[in-house]
Amino acid sequence: MEAKDFYSLIEKRQSDRKYSDKPVDKEIIERIINAARLSPSACNAQPWSFYVVTNEEKRHAIAQSSSSKLLGINNFTMQAPVHIIVVEERENFTAAMGNMIKKMHFSHFDIGIALAHLTLAAQAEGLGSCILGWINEKKIRQILGIPSSKRVLFDVLIGYSEDPLREKKRKNSNQIVTFIE
Ligand SMILES: Cc1cc2nc3c(=O)[nH]c(=O)nc-3n(C[C@H](O)[C@H](O)[C@H](O)COP(=O)(O)O)c2cc1C
Numbered sequence: 001m002e003a004k005d006f007y008s009l010i011e012k013r014q015s016d017r018k019y020s021d022k023p024v025d026k027e028i029i030e031r032i033i034n035a036a037r038l039s040p041s042a043c044n045a046q047p048w049s050f051y052v053v054t055n056e057e058k059r060h061a062i063a064q065s066s067s068s069k070l071l072g073i074n075n076f077t078m079q080a081p082v083h084i085i086v087v088e089e090r091e092n093f094t095a096a097m098g099n100m101i102k103k104m105h106f107s108h109f110d111i112g113i114a115l116a117h118l119t120l121a122a123q124a125e126g127l128g129s130c131i132l133g134w135i136n137e138k139k140i141r142q143i144l145g146i147p148s149s150k151r152v153l154f155d156v157l158i159g160y161s162e163d164p165l166r167e168k169k170r171k172n173s174n175q176i177v178t179f180i181e
């Protein structure tokens with residue numbers, strides 16, 4: 001792959017909020033999850049697990065739980081044929097020590113990077129995605145039988161996008177970069 005192809009992938013990845021109801025092949029989902037599995041993490045702790053929900057009843061229940069008509073938030077989630085529920089798992093001993101010494105919570109960074117891999121892999125497969133942080137953690141735990149000792153952090157929607165490509169709204173480089181030469 002040439003560098004330009006990678007940058008073009010980044011340009012094309014966006015939060016898609018309109019999906020066709022075409023199902024996604026399991027092998028494709030497995031490849032996307034593998035991209036997240038291979039992502040880096042502090043002390044290689046890999047503090048994550050993924051529940052891939054394609055079951056219609058369960059994904060609709062999850063979608064309903066994270067949508068708020070009142071706040072106008074996440075009302076599009078019913079359409080997505082795949083919900084990847086991201087669970088924070090315990091870090092290993094070294095990462096836990098690192099957290100304590102550095103006063104950090106490295107797991108959340110690790111999971112953020114894994115989600116970047118996941119969403120870019122989806123884009124490479126010609127799929128749209130949307131990371132949802134506004135979710136009903138308690139309801140999702142109930143629906144999927146996830147123990148209350150674990151944190152459910154995100155729901156990543158995956159599906160064939162029907163959302164047109166938008167121009168990115170971002171700060172300019174000169175607002176965020178300082179070169180010290
Ligand atoms: C951690 C995180 C949580 C997010 N939560 C939501 C969400 O609950 N609902 C939603 O519609 N978009 C959500 N987004 C998508 C952001 O709104 C989106 O990434 C941002 O506006 C930039 O747009 P783009 O992804 O289309 O480039 C989330 C993104 C991230 C990284």
